[in-house]
Each structure stands twice: as C-alpha cells, then as structure tokens.
Amino acid sequence: METVTRFAPSPTGYIHIGNVRSAIYPYLVARQNNGRFILRIEDTDRERYVEGATELIEDTLKWLGLEWDEGPLVGGEHGPYFQSERLEIYHEWVKKLLESGRAYVDPTPAEKVDEYRKQCQEEKKPFLYRNFRPSELDTEYKEGLPIRFKAEPKEYDWEDAVMGPMHAGPETQDDIILIKKDGYPTYNFAHIVDDALMGVTHVMRGVEYLSSTPNYLALYEAFGLNVPVLVSLPHILAPTGNKKLGKRDGAKSVTEYRDDGVLAEAMLNYLACLGWNDGTEQEIYTKDELVERFSLDRVQNSGARYDETKLLWMNGQWIRRIFDEQGARALYDRTIDFWPEVAASASEEYKLKVLSIIYDRLKTLSDLKEMTAYFFADPAIDMEMLKSNKFLKKLSEAELEDLLKKSIAKLSDVSDWNENTLQDALNELLAETGRKPAELFSLIRIAVSFAPFSPALNLTLDTLGRDTSLARLNEVARSI
RNA sequence: GGCCUCAUAGUAUAAUGGUUAGUACAACGGGUUUUCAUCCCGUCAAUGUGGGUUCAAUUCCCGCUGAGGUCACCA
Numbered sequence: 001m002e003t004v005t006r007f008a009p010s011p012t013g014y015i016h017i018g019n020v021r022s023a024i025y026p027y028l029v030a031r032q033n034n035g036r037f038i039l040r041i042e043d044t045d046r047e048r049y050v051e052g053a054t055e056l057i058e059d060t061l062k063w064l065g066l067e068w069d070e071g072p073l074v075g076g077e078h079g080p081y082f083q084s085e086r087l088e089i090y091h092e093w094v095k096k097l098l099e100s101g102r103a104y105v106d107p108t109p110a111e112k113v114d115e116y117r118k119q120c121q122e123e124k125k126p127f128l129y130r131n132f133r134p135s136e137l138d139t140e141y142k143e144g145l146p147i148r149f150k151a152e153p154k155e156y157d158w159e160d161a162v163m164g165p166m167h168a169g170p171e172t173q174d175d176i177i178l179i180k181k182d183g184y185p186t187y188n189f190a191h192i193v194d195d196a197l198m199g200v201t202h203v204m205r206g207v208e209y210l211s212s213t214p215n216y217l218a219l220y221e222a223f224g225l226n227v228p229v230l231v232s233l234p235h236i237l238a239p240t241g242n243k244k245l246g247k248r249d250g251a252k253s254v255t256e257y258r259d260d261g262v263l264a265e266a267m268l269n270y271l272a273c274l275g276w277n278d279g280t281e282q283e284i285y286t287k288d289e290l291v292e293r294f295s296l297d298r299v300q301n302s303g304a305r306y307d308e309t310k311l312l313w314m315n316g317q318w319i320r321r322i323f324d325e326q327g328a329r330a331l332y333d334r335t336i337d338f339w340p341e342v343a344a345s346a347s348e349e350y351k352l353k354v355l356s357i358i359y360d361r362l363k364t365l366s367d368l369k370e371m372t373a374y375f376f377a378d379p380a381i382d383m384e385m386l387k388s389n390k391f392l393k394k395l396s397e398a399e400l401e402d403l404l405k406k407s408i409a410k411l412s413d414v415s416d417w418n419e420n421t422l423q424d425a426l427n428e429l430l431a432e433t434g435r436k437p438a439e440l441f442s443l444i445r446i447a448v449s450f451a452p453f454s455p456a457l458n459l460t461l462d463t464l465g466r467d468t469s470l471a472r473l474n475e476v477a478r479s480i
Numbered sequence: 481g482g483c484c485u486c487a488u489a490g491u492a493u494a495a496u497g498g499u500u501a502g503u504a505c506a507a508c509g510g511g512u513u514u515u516c517a518u519c520c521c522g523u524c525a526a527u528g529u530g531g532g533u534u535c536a537a538u539u540c541c542c543g544c545u546g547a548g549g550u551c552a553c554c555a
Contacts, residue, residue: 010555045554110553117552124481126551146553163485171483172551180553187555211484211550234486235548242547277493281503300493302486303548310492310505320518361517371516391514430513441514453516 003035005202007061007068008191010042011053014253015060017306018236018245019206021271025233026204027066028272028294038198039071041082042191044184060254064268065287070198078198083190090185093193093223094147094178102222103178104137106148110181130175147179149189149219156214161202161231161296163210172214188212192219195228204231206244231296234275237305245306257311261338261365263322266315275304284317316363328356338365342377350375353463357455371451375463378472379450381479386446391438397480400443404477406433407444408470417466422458447476 005026009015015023030037039061041054054072061068070076080086097103113129120127130151137150153170160166178189185193195203210232220227235244238251245251257267269285278293285293323331332352343351354375355368362368373379387393392400410429414421430440441457448469454460461469 008555012555042555048554106553113553120551121481126482128551148553166484168484174551177553182553184553186553191555205555206549207485208549209555213484232485237548239491244548274492279494281494283504304493305491307491307505313505316518358517360519363517389515427513437513439514443514445514451515454514455517457514 001201002199003030003033003201004038004199005030005035005204006038006040006195006198006200008040008042009057010045010048011057012048012050013053013247014056014255016245016247016251016253017271018251020060020254021236021274022205022233023061023066024064024268024272025294025299026202028291029202029296031291032294036069037066038076038200039068039081040194040198041072042187043082043084044187044190046182046184056253056255063255063258064264083185083194086194087183089197090179090190090193094189095141097149097178097222098139098141098147101139102150103147104139104150105142105145106134107138107145108134126171128171128174133175143183144181146177146181148175149178151175151218156217158213158217158227158230160210161229162299162301163232166213168214172211173218174215176215188215189219192216196223196225200228202229202231204233207232207234233299234301235303236274237303239306239308244303261367262311262315263318263334266311266318269318270311270314274306275300284314284321312363319362319365320360323359328352331355331359335365335368338368340369340373340376342373346376357459357463374449374451381476382450383479385450389442389446391442395439401477401480403433403435403440403443404447404473404480407440408473408477411473412470417462419458419462422461426458444473448472
C-alpha cells in the first residue's frame with residue numbers, strides 16, 4: 001500500500017521551531033517509502049484564522065525543502081485542501097452517523113454545558129458530557145445547533161508507533177462535538193474524514209492528541225474505517241522550564257532563522273535529530289541521508305529541549321561543508337543578502353575572495369555584516385583599541401611608531417603582492433625586529449582592520465591589496 | 481481530582497541483563513608563528529528514589545517522587 005502522510009497546520013500564524021518537526025517527520029516517511037506527502041490547511045476555526053498564515057506555512061516548507069505532492073498551490077486529486085472548502089463533505093459524512101444513530105443534534109446551550117463542566121470540576125470529577133446527554137436524541141440536522149457523536153464507551157488497545165502499546169478504558173470516550181453550531185466541523189471530526197478520503201496511512205502529530213485517541217478510534221470504528229498508523233511526537237521544550245516551546249516563550253518562526261543566516265540544511269538537520277537518531281554517532285545528515293535513515297521506532301518518547309547553541313554549531317558545520325564540498329561559489333550564492341551595506345558596490349570577484357578567507361569563522365551568514373566591513377571601507381581609526389590591545393599595551397608610542405614604519409618599509413618592498421610573498425615578508429620582519437608574532441602581527445592586523453578579529457594576516461593583506469594596506473598603515477603611523 | 485505519558489552528565493543522545501556507562505553541544509585547559517574561528521588533544525560531568533526478580537539491572541517488575549499532557553462548539 002502506498003504510504004501517505006500529511007502536515008495539517010491551522011493557519012493561525014507562523015510555523016516555529018516547536019511545531020515544524022510535525023512536518024519534517026511525515027515528509028521523511030513519505031519520501032522514504034516513495035509515497036505522497038500532503039499539505040492540508042485546517043482552517044475550521046474562524047476566530048483564530050490569520051490572514052496570510054497559509055503563505056507563511058508554504059514559505060517555511062519550501063525553504064526547508066519539504067515539497068508537498070498535494071495541497072495548496074500544487075493541487076491534487078483529493079482536494080480541496082482547505083477544510084473550509086470541504087464543508088459539504090463533512091455534512092455528508094455526519095449524516096451517515098445521524099442516520100445510524102451514532103450522532104445527535106444537541107439542543108443544550110453552551111452556557112448549560114459550561115455549568116455541567118463547572119459542577120464536575122467542583123466535585124473534582126472528570127467532565128464527561130455523555131453523563132448529561134439528553135434523554136431524547138434528535139437526529140434531524142438543524143442549522144445553528146451542534147452535532148455530537150454518541151459514544152459507546154469501551155476498552156481500546158492500540159499501538160502508537162513512538163509510544164508503543166497503548167490502552168484506554170471507557171472513561172476516555174465522550175460525546176465529542178462533530179459539527180459546531182456555525183456549521184464548521186471540529187478538528188476531531190474533520191481530520192478523520194479528510195485522512196480517510198485522502199488515503200493517509202500515517203497520522204503524525206504532537207503527544208497532546210494522545211489522550212483523545214480513543215475518541216478517534218471510536219470514530220474510525222463508527223465509519224468502518226481502517227485505523228492508520230498513529231504516531232505521537234513528543235514536545236520540543238522551551239530553553240527554560242519544562243513546557244513545550246511555544247510562541248509565548250519567544251519561539252522564533254522558522255523563516256526568521258533563514259533571515260538571520262541559518263542554512264536550511266542545518267535547520268532541517270538539527271530539527272530532525274532533536275529527538276531522533278539512527279543509533280550511529282553521525283551528527284551531520286543531508287536531507288537524502290535523513291530520508292534514507294529515518295525511522296519512527298527510533299524517535300525518542302520524551303520531550304527534547306531546544307538548544308540554539310547546538311543549532312548554530314551545526315550551521316557552522318554546514319557552512320564549511322558547503323564551501324569545502326560544493327565550492328566557494330555555492331556558498332557565495334547563499335550569501336547575497338548578508339553582506340554589509342558598504343559592500344554593495346564591490347565586485348562579485350572581490351566578495352568571493354573575502355568569503356573564501358572568512359568562511360570558516362562564520363556561525364551564521366549574517367556574521368558577514370560584522371566581520372567583513374573593513375574589507376570594503378576604511379575603518380575608523382581607533383588608537384585606543386590599538387594601544388590597549390593585550391599584546392601592544394606594553395609598548396611605548398615610540399616603539400609602536402618605529403615598528404609601524406619598519407612594517408611599512410618592508411611591505412612596500414614586496415614586489416609581487418600575494419599571500420606567499422607577504423608571509424615571507426612578515427617572517428623577515430619578525431626576524432629583523434626581534435618582536436614576537438603576537439606583537440608585530442597584532443599591530444599590523446589592527447592597523448589595517450580595527451576589527452576585534454580577522455583572518456590570517458597574510459590573507460587579509462593580500463585580499464585588501466597593496467594600495468589599501470599601505471595607505472591604512474600610513475594613516476595610522478601619522479596618527480600616533 | 482480522573483485518565484494518560486515520560487525520567488542516562490547543564491543540553492541532545494548511545495548502550496536494553498554482563499561496557500572503565502560511549503558520542504556530540506556547552507564549560508574549562510592546552511596545541512596549530514597574532515586575534516577570532518576552524519582543526520586537534522585533554523579535563524569536568526549522568527543512569528531521580530525505594531523495593532523486588534537475577535550470579536549480574538541503566539536495561540525487567542512494583543511503589544514513590546518529579547515533570548508533562550488531557551478532561552473546549554481550539555487545533
């Protein structure tokens with residue numbers, strides 16, 4: 001049987017770190033089995049609907065490379081893929097239940113239900129609506145009234161692909177609302193219908209749905225449907241506390257990381273491995289490797305804490321990996337939006353050169369902004385930075401000036417300005433002045449960059465070029 | 481309160497009856513002719529608790545504790 005998975009978010013805002021994993025895992029399972037991955041928009045709550053949220057969701061999935069086979073934008077045989085456009089289908093299905101006596105129209109006003117609920121809370125008893133079920137059940141559809149499932153509570157045993165064997169008693173099943181009074185279906189009902197119609201074989205969602213699974217099982221049974229593989233995904237926890245990561249904890253949207261210079265490869269890699277591993281000690285996985293190695297039975301069954309530091313480490317790994325394996329050009333193509341403003345008029349060739357000497361110290365692509373400005377514009381001279389440097393503060397102004405002049409003279413003599421000749425000149429300078437590398441190199445380095453750090457000195461000078469390097473050194477010599 | 485789930489270092493995890501309890505991130509220290517970073521080496525650091533089964537328990541069973549979920553006309 002063809003494997004069909006889906007990601008079924010509500011369009012209530014952006015997708016964040018805490019919930020994108022329920023898109024990644026279904027995607028991996030579908031691809032692994034040459035199946036279909038469906039995107040379905042669950043917009044049945046008109047109160048929480050957010051304009052533009054669907055685009056945000058699509059954008060996130062596309063960036064991560066989780067292309068969907070059916071859904072918004074791409075269409076498919078099982079549409080529509082917005083639940084708000086499937087109202088007739090739900091009514092048709094609920095009618096079957098109404099006719100077979102497994103559903104009823106509930107005339108009880110919501111306020112009355114709240115009263116029942118409160119009563120139970122005060123008595124410290126779980127609230128089960130079926131204990132308050134009207135004695136006469138109306139099975140004639142009426143506009144403006146909700147339709148409830150008529151539970152026939154029993155014991156259920158089932159298997160959760162992550163949690164293992166599960167059991168639930170009759171107390172877990174209730175007369176859940178199928179259709180709300182506004183005519184829209186509830187999640188509880190709509191997803192069962194849609195999954196069945198769309199041929200979904202694996203239902204993957206957060207553990208918060210585990211408690212309602214018996215109700216879903218009852219629904220599958222009432223419709224005579226096969227129960228799909230049920231998969232509960234543990235929560236991703238906020239950096240502090242033990243709660244699941246949510247927007248309230250400042251969970252950033254996935255695409256915000258993209259805008260901050262995180263690579264999609266790193267994000268996918270990190271998230272996929274949060275709560276899953278293949279049993280080996282491998283840390284870095286390409287998307288193809290994830291598709292190949294992923295397995296539900298190795299998904300952790302306890303929550304995993306989100307650790308941005310590790311994500312950033314992984315991003316650094318990916319930046320280097322792309323440069324080393326795919327070339328400077330491949331990495332450069334990803335950096336277009338991240339250069340400092342002063343680099344706007346610089347040539348591509350020059351930026352490529354800067355990138356190739358700086359890339360191995362990037363944690364995110366946006367580090368380029370802070371780390372490369374002096375390659376494109378003369379830095380402001382900051383004598384304090386020079387004099388308070390831990391290696392230079394021991395030297396007097398006269399010594400600094402002397403050292404700087406000797407450096408200028410030496411470097412001016414370099415005829416063929418390249419990284420090798422520069423390194424030779426620097427070595428000679430070291431020998432001639434008798435200074436430690438820490439002193440001499442710090443002086444030159446700071447004088448040409450006034451940056452807290454920079455690439456190897458010979459590479460920096462080579463990239464900057466002879467004219468710029470010497471001009472900056474002379475400028476500093478005049479300022480002492 | 482009922483029902484359900486979970487429990488290895490600060491974090492993510494490996495090992496399911498027999499290992500000096502492994503790896504990675506972080507932290508700390510060191511090395512690679514400056515800095516920052518990469519890379520390399522090293523240090524610190526864990527089986528929540530009490531019973532039981534067993535020659536042997538991180539691993540199996542039970543109690544406890546702790547954490548989380550759920551009990552919506554939200555998903």
